[in-house]
Amino acid sequence: MAEIKHSRKACSVNPLKMSQPIGGALAFMGLRGAMPLLHGSQGCTSFGLVLFVRHFKEAIPLQTTAMSEVATVLGGYDNVEQAILNIHKKTKPEIIGICSTGVTETKGDDVEGYLKIFREKHPELSNLKLVYVSTPDFKDAFQDGWEKTVTRMVEVLVDEPSEGVAKDPARINVLPGCHLTPGDLDELRTILEDFGLEPTFLPDIAGSLDGHIPDDFTPTTIGGIGVDEVAAMGRAAWTIAIGAQMKRPAEALKIRTGTPFKLFERLCGLEPNDELMRFLSRITGRPVPRKYRRLRGQLVDAMLDGHFHIGGRRLAIGAEPDLLNDLGSMLHEMGAHMTAAVTTTQSPVLEHLPVDEVLIGDLEDLEIMAEERGCDFLVTHAHGRQMSKRLNIPFFRAGIPTFDRIGSGHQLSIGYRGTRDLIFRIANMLIADHEDNHEPTPDTWREGESHSHSHGAAASAH
Template sequence: MAIVVESEKACTVNPLKMSQPLGATYAAMGLDACMPVMHGSQGCTSFALVLLVRHFREAIPLQTTAMNEVTTILGGYENVETALLNIRKRTAPKIIVLCTTGLTETNGEDMDGHLAMVRKRKRELDDTELIVVSTPDYVGAFEDGYRHAVTAIVKTLVKPLPTVRRQINVLPGSHLSPGDIDELREIVCAFGLEPIVVPDVSGSLDGHLDAVWRGTTLGGTTLDQIRAAGASAFTVGVGEQTRDAAQTLEAIAGVPFEIFQRLTGLESNDRLLQCLAQLSGRAVPIRYRRQRSQLLDAMLDSHFYTGGIKVALGAEPDLLLAIGALLREMGAELSVCVSTTASASHALLPASEVMLGDLEDMERGASNCDLLITHSHGRQMAARLGKPHMRVGFPVFDRVGNAHRCQIGYRGTMNLIFEIANLMVEKIPHHHPGDWALPQSSVDFSVAVPRGE
């Protein structure tokens, strides 16, 4: 169990964490025909937009209420109303997710009152679902904003329905990529179960080309699917950040749930497959039995390069646990662990301490480490220290293929282990053929063969 300490610095020097509104926006990206809106200044929205575009290399639909000095003081109701009407007229989204920012939260605006007033005054918005998420960016982090958004989506749209026995809900954490969600869906479907993924960025941010263009998100969980989540027989949450939404689903529709703190590693995936086997009444498919044996062999092959290494790790809580726990199982030492926000996941991390800080805190403790693991903003730190840098989390803007990276399940865990081991192989001095040659005078292998034989 790790002890959580907070950095005592007066300011953040090299930020590790991303903001709550950005995390909520990412959750909204997983809803089909949705338009996320940040209620704040244009700069807040522009910053989030740049990070999402650079990470996914895709067009990102994101709007703003464009607050200025006057509306910040006098109140932003008119900006909210104007933004909602303009968005409805231009792109006709089925869902609008309105995320607050530090600007409007500090002003103390009544967002629920704003939406109620808009609903009453503007009947043309009756066919659009409006969801408000409180995400002040002066507290919390990316994972908190995502958690609040998914909970708000469930609370606003899900209603109790008669149970569909073979239908289950899947709540992925913000640390799961579109490729991870595709893998998880494939695993669930292999047991004959029908998953409803909320939210599903694998349909909207998976890097596909489509002849159809619209100003909203293209792909993801549909409005009908979200409403049908109340009929599911069970909910699977991935990451501690999904617990609030799962509990809300249970309170509204009576859907039982289980939270899997991580799906990276052997034991955690064993538990998932056992759970799905019990829900479906089917045996674990042969291909996953084979993938499990392949993972075991990969762990055996790779532990020579990961055993005993010292790692510095900086990530959001659930990602920190997923990668940190796997590294510990592979014999690595978690020397430096830095995270962004408080979470129950920290208590499960096999390290002595987790610091809530920034990348400067990570750099100060990483001089004796063999490997640095964090997002792309850690690249300068890695260059200064001369250490190998593995990029994980958000944002990763100096590598391509982030949408298709898979690090969960038996297969994804194996890929992750190979990636880490290969980084260490590059660092370890290689043996040359001559290193194994014995001195010529040590042994004489010549054999006297009698003449004529």
């Protein structure tokens, strides 16, 4: 069992953690026709906007209430009202999702009260969905903001089932964690459909942030799950939640609709996917499709091939808890030693990680631990690139933000196929690093040959 420790530094030197409000904003981007709205200063929104644009390489819908110093002191109702009216007039969203920030939480703005007043003053906008989530950025992290926002969506948007209406056994709800990419969601959707199921994802960033080009420009999200589809989630027979962070939203959905849920803490690796296949076969009464039996065999073979290159590596990893559990556990099963682990926030999965201790800290902490413990392999987001150069160790980018590579939204790490390809990517990276640092260059060969010739000539002379 891992020991959880907290960094005692007075400040974060090289941040690993991202804030709750942008975690909540990303969750709202998984709704169709949505406009996320951060209740705070313009700088808070600008930071999140730049981060998402650099990661996804897409247009990102994100607005602000633009709180000034005076507005913050006097209260933000006027700013909230004006922001909602302007957004509705210019973009006609189906839903506006409001996340608080540190400045308005410190002031103590009663945003739920503001929305009640707004509804009374503007009955003409009664059909506009408004969802508010408290996400102060002076506590918790990105993963917590996502979790709280999805829970609030369930509480506000999902209809309670009518009496006498039976559950549809072909329908299944999916609550994905923030560590899953649009590519991961597409893979999971394919798996579920191959079992004859009709999945509903909340949120569905695969529909809005997968890089597709719409026929017409829209200032709101260009895909994702519709508000009407969220309302009907109570008719599904089952819910599956991916990542420990999604247990709370799954429990909220069960309380509201009576739909049972199954929690998968991770879907990267052989055993987690075996468990998924057994579960889907049981609830549908269908055998596992032949293609997944073949993909499982390919994964086993990839594990055999990859362990020669991954096994024995001393891993330094920094990530949100569920991503840390996903990748760290899979690499441990491949024979790597998780020697240094740093994360951003508390989670029940941390205690079960195959490592002596997990530090809630920053990338400076990870770098110090990696150097002291002789780590030779780094996994974290793009801000780890300077660390990898200083330590001179190979670096695998994982998580948000990954701004110095393209295609981050399509990185796949779940299912048999995703795990297989992830092993190949990591093993090939380690092979290339070994070749670059250990294989002799052509110049070295020529120098060796000249030395051999000179030695041979000297021997002949003797």
